[in-house]
Amino acid sequence: MRPVTIVLLTSLLLMGCSHGGGRRPKKVAIIVSTLNNPWFVFLAETAAKKAGELGYSSRIFDSQNNTDLESNHFDNVIATGYDAILFNPTDAQGSVTNVKKAKDAGIPVFCMDREINSKEAATSQILSDSYSACIDLGKLFVRTLHKKGNYVELLGIVSDNNTWNRSKGFHSVVDNYPGLKMVAQQSADFDRNKAMEVMESILQAHPDIDGVFCGNDAMAMGAWQALTAAGKAGHVKVIGFDGAEDAIHSIKDGKLTATAMQFPKRIAELAATDADEYFKGKRDFAKKLPIPVEVVSSENIDNYTAYGKKE
């Protein structure tokens, strides 16, 4: 064998080895705040599905709304060599440290739906425009209650920015109408059972209410159950937020008055696509990308299905 041939064959062999090493399938971690809410299950599963379609293996981690558990997931993900994290944070401020930890380890983080209080830590943040949607919900609430009545607000997790963007968007409209009086405002942590308990307790002190504004659909369904048990469900207008399956059915059945449709499929798929583009070399991502949210009521319910629009 001539020396030139030997050199060529050796080079080819080395190139083959190198290529084989580079083809190690990328692993994507999907860390979500909770899997105790169907909306987040849908978000996580859609992200996993899209990652799979793009050729990546993935695993879903449930933080159970616990920042410490979330931190453990990040440690685990960093130690076991994941290549990207699609992340739904538990706490806007508390989760920043975890994202920075991943960034320092060279792992890009793409936030889904919930925001962290940093522009630099995450590679991108794909967020529902909750504030704008709640301005529209506030207008609908004012119209539905004819500018007067007593109402209750159930807040989500108080350390989550979505909680306040929703509350503030709603109040930026409703507070202009002195005839609308908020008789109670309490957190029910985005949780259906807790919302039912909180609503039962509020109804003891304030039996005369006309409306309930809830920071998500799970709480709206919990409030609805409490109102039904108290025999007030027919009169009190309940508004949620998310576009979850049971809320959409409930609006169809004339129970809930309205919700705001977030588009978790779009959010999850964009996050997975961002990770794919990152692997292919892209670096200039929009730091924050607000995704529009649409009001769903009996007027337009036929255009929507659970978690999105009818296709």
Add this chain to the structure above:
Amino acid sequence: MKKWMKYTSLGVVILLAGYNSIYIRRLSEVRAAAKAGTFEAATYARHFLDVTLPAHPDKAVDLAGLSRTLTTDPARAFSESHAQNDGNNRFFLVKGSGRITRVDSEYIYLNVEGMSQPVMLATRYIIGTAARDGSGLISVDEFTTTMEMNSVSEELNKLIRTQVVPPFVRVAKAGDRVLFTGAIELQKNKAAPDSLEVTPLNLNIQ
């Protein structure tokens, strides 16, 4: 002796662990540190209304012209709109002049040259994000959190409600000719509305 050493060592360990577990800081220091990182939405809004917007007069489109384009070529009309997301609700910064036809508790109604539909200057309910988003000069990427950006919208609306509208409303009457700059919100999937509601940003009686 051994027992004595054991308990002394244990005591030292507990003291050290306790000392390093507790940090005491003055509440005033914590508050000051928190304040240093606080975004001043009111200051931002004031600067936007007084400095940023007047420095970009080209951002405002002629309302009468926009109204015509909305009917003849909606796609072109909406190409001049802005929003923080790519949804159906779009915002425009507009300017124009017109004569006051009516004044009520919520609006001042204008007849604008070149427009068939009435223009309603909002004077009571200043709500929504039109003032923030109409010009396209405020971007979400400027802010650490979306909460900061949303608080700008609230502060702008407050300034309009308390400082732009009252001096105008005090003197405005039917028949006056008004020069205005403002913001409007339109929905892409709906036909041009029968009347246009304007969130006022600058109002002058000629």
